[in-house]
Amino acid sequence: MEKKPLPSVFFHFRFKFLAVTSIAFLLFVILSSSSDFSRFADSAQFKLMGPFFILSGLMFLVFRRFPIKCPYCARVLPTKKNWTCPHCGKKQGKERFLMEKCVHCKQMLSTHECDVCKKEFRL
Numbered sequence: 001m002e003k004k005p006l007p008s009v010f011f012h013f014r015f016k017f018l019a020v021t022s023i024a025f026l027l028f029v030i031l032s033s034s035s036d037f038s039r040f041a042d043s044a045q046f047k048l049m050g051p052f053f054i055l056s057g058l059m060f061l062v063f064r065r066f067p068i069k070c071p072y073c074a075r076v077l078p079t080k081k082n083w084t085c086p087h088c089g090k091k092q093g094k095e096r097f098l099m100e101k102c103v104h105c106k107q108m109l110s111t112h113e114c115d116v117c118k119k120e121f122r123l
């Protein structure tokens with residue numbers, strides 16, 4: 001019997017999306033810049049770079065905190081807690097974000113268990 005794939009809450013996807021957007025913007029600025037630096041420094045793209053990367057940084061912090069929703073029971077779950085690592089089965093020992101690596105085995109979390117219904121889903 002084929003194992004059904006676990007539903008995903010697209011938690012890691014948020015950060016990939018942010019990274020891709022930042023790289024795309026940077027490429028756009030580089031490719032559209034003029035060879036003359038003083039003119040480039042005056043251009044709108046160059047002036048947008050600062051605010052854009054500040055905004056990206058803020059979005060990163062917001063994305064990290066933004067709670068996830070269990071795909072089974074629709075309960076909202078915090079992204080910072082003392083989670084149990086599915087690789088080594090150990091607790092983190094302190095409140096940590098789900099996007100951080102395990103303190104024991106340095107593995108990234110790929111799945112997580114709902115606090116309420118105890119079912120597993122992909123992050």
Ligand SMILES: [Zn+2]
Nearest residue numbers: 085088102105
């Ligand atoms: Zn671990």
Ligand SMILES: [Zn+2]
Nearest residue numbers: 070073114117
């Ligand atoms: Zn649940």
